[in-house]
Amino acid sequence: MIVVRVVQTGDVDALVALAQETGPGLTTFKPDREALAARIERTRRTLAGEAAQGEAGYFFVMEDTATGDVAGVCGIETVVGLQQPFYNYRVSTVVHASQDLGIWTRMRALNISHDLTGYAEVCSLFLSPRYRTGGMGSLLSRSRFMFIAQFRERFPERICAELRGHFDEQGTSPFWRAVGSHFYQIDFNAADYLSSHGRKAFLAELMPRFPVYVELLPEDAQACVGLTHADTVPARRMLEAEGLRYENHVDIFDAGPVLECHTADLRTVRESVLVPVRIDSAADSAAGAAQVAGEGVRSLVSNTSLTDFRVGFAPGVVHDGAFTLSAQEAAALGVAQGEPVRVLGATHKPRQG
Numbered sequence: 001m002i003v004v005r006v007v008q009t010g011d012v013d014a015l016v017a018l019a020q021e022t023g024p025g026l027t028t029f030k031p032d033r034e035a036l037a038a039r040i041e042r043t044r045r046t047l048a049g050e051a052a053q054g055e056a057g058y059f060f061v062m063e064d065t066a067t068g069d070v071a072g073v074c075g076i077e078t079v080v081g082l083q084q085p086f087y088n089y090r091v092s093t094v095v096h097a098s099q100d101l102g103i104w105t106r107m108r109a110l111n112i113s114h115d116l117t118g119y120a121e122v123c124s125l126f127l128s129p130r131y132r133t134g135g136m137g138s139l140l141s142r143s144r145f146m147f148i149a150q151f152r153e154r155f156p157e158r159i160c161a162e163l164r165g166h167f168d169e170q171g172t173s174p175f176w177r178a179v180g181s182h183f184y185q186i187d188f189n190a191a192d193y194l195s196s197h198g199r200k201a202f203l204a205e206l207m208p209r210f211p212v213y214v215e216l217l218p219e220d221a222q223a224c225v226g227l228t229h230a231d232t233v234p235a236r237r238m239l240e241a242e243g244l245r246y247e248n249h250v251d252i253f254d255a256g257p258v259l260e261c262h263t264a265d266l267r268t269v270r271e272s273v274l275v276p277v278r279i280d281s282a283a284d285s286a287a288g289a290a291q292v293a294g295e296g297v298r299s300l301v302s303n304t305s306l307t308d309f310r311v312g313f314a315p316g317v318v319h320d321g322a323f324t325l326s327a328q329e330a331a332a333l334g335v336a337q338g339e340p341v342r343v344l345g346a347t348h349k350p351r352q353g
Contacts (some may be wrong), residue, residue, distance in 0.1 A: 001066070001332035002072070002136060004143035006047070007040050008057040022126055029073055029124045039075075046078070047307050048314070054082030058147065060309075062127070062140050064333045071131040072140045075124035079156055079222065080292035081117030087203055088113050088162075091225065091248040094213070097348055108225065112207060115214040116250065120148075120159040120263065125235055135313065139300070141238045142344070143311045145268035146302045150309070150342050152269065159263045160249075161239050162343035166230035168220070175255040178221035183208055191253060207252065224255045232256075242267050250341030272344040274304070278322040279330045279337045299323070300344040303335045310334050318343055 007015075012033060019031035033169070043059045045051040055302050056079065080086040090113035097104045121142050124346045127137050148155050167173050173180075176214055176244035183206050184191050194202060214222050226246060228236050244259035251258065263269065299325060302311035310333045314325055323334070323343050 001312055002064055002131075002328055003310045003332050004060050004062045004072075004140060005310045007043055007073075007309060009040055009044075009060050012031065012040060013036050015073065018070055019126060021128055024145055026184060027075070029075075029126050050068035051127065052083075052142055052159055053079055059175070060143060060147075062131070062136070062143075071136070073124055074122070074144055076128075076141050076155075077121040077123060077143050078154065080119055080121045080160075081114060085114065085204065086117050086119075086254050087232060089115060089212075089252055089255070090115060091214075091250060092211075093286060094211075110250070111211050112252070113122055113249065116158075116160050116258065116260065118158070118258065120155045120157060122159065122161045122239075138238055139311075139313055141235055142242065142268060143302075145242055145266050146272065146300060146311045146342060147309055148263065148266065148337055149269045149272045149344075150304055151301065151306060152263070155263055158260060158264055158349070159244070159266070160260040161244055162258050163239075163252055163256045164232045165251055165254030166224045166229055167254070168225040173221040173254040174218070174222065175224035176253055178217045179208075179212060180247040180253055188253065189316065195253070202351040203252070221255075226257045227254065228249055228257060243311075268300075270314070270343055272300075273318065274340045274341050274342055275318050276322050276338050277330065277335050277341045278324045279335075280324055281299060281327040301325070301329075301333065302342045303332065303333050304340050304342060308334055317345075 015036045016031050016033050019036070034177060036244050037059075040058050042051060042055065042057055044056060046056040054218045060074050060077070060078045063070055063133050063270055076168055089110040092111055094107050094109045094111050095105070096107070125141060126351055139212060165173060165175060180188070180191065214225055218266050224324065238259070239259050244261045246257045247260050248256040249260070250256060297317060298313045298315045300311060303309065312329070315321075316324055323341055325335070327328075330336070333341070
């Protein structure tokens with residue numbers, strides 16, 4: 001069974017290897033052993049209640065329980081902007097008009113913003129190309145919202161997600177080339193590395209002091225504002241299905257969109273339910289699905305453990321006030337007969353291949 005679980009100390013080697021598969025622009029998941037080990041420790045401190053509010057964060061891995069292969073990662077920052085500034089550009093509209101000349105113009109301006117300070121952030125989503133089939137991307141993305149739904153008291157009233165911006169065929173960001181490179185005088189990857197390691201003082205020291213007029217930029221840079229990286233479009237669709245929306249904030253490096261919403265409005269928070277688990281030791285996965293809902297549907301199911309949180313897809317729906325798992329599925333999720341599980345709806349199982 002494929003599950004998403006809380007990261008463990010022993011995952012660091014697998015994480016370093018997985019991070020080698022990422023491209024530019026994924027600021028929060030780099031192939032840096034020291035940084036990854038620190039993030040694992042920060043997760044441990046958060047779960048133990050030892051982390052300060054501005055430090056708290058969670059990191060999860062997707063694992064194939066049959067092989068132990070780590071196939072993906074995702075994270076949640078509990079509150080952004082308290083220890084390190086959380087900069088974005090706010091995209092606003094500026095109107096210039098002359099009644100005498102009969103001229104009216106409307107332009108976009110980028111203003112440095114701290115508007116999202118205090119939000120939770122879902123971040124660090126990466127799935128190995130080897131596993132980009134069968135709805136695994138959906139499982140990885142939505143697992144974070146199952147965790148938030150289960151431990152709602154640990155998160156603030158609003159939540160956001162920064163998405164990777166557009167890069168051209170040469171692997172460079174036209175927006176960075178037109179804006180950031182002139183102010184920071186370092187290449188994108190160097191700035192990205194410094195930012196991902198919390199060294200953000202250079203941003204405040206070197207960033208533009210005045211609004212940037214979008215229409216004065218080269219056309220390829222203009223087109224980048226709010227544009228999502230091609231590899232990140234599926235993740236954006238899943239976040240929008242969850243309830244997050246683009247509200248005119250973009251990343252200061254590549255102008256990728258920032259999605260946001262009220263935490264209480266997340267689909268998973270609103271629609272998931274807690275029910276007892278019923279374990280059918282004689283049933284395999286397919287038979288368990290047929291017992292309660294027929295073929296072709298499955299639900300997102302998690303345990304309710306904070307320190308050993310696990311979530312995965314299981315066939316079927318809530319039936320007679322309970323959810324049926326096979327013995328294998330129950331073991332993978334770490335639940336016993338009669339224990340509560342959180343269940344989100346039922347979806348059609350995607351075709352394989």
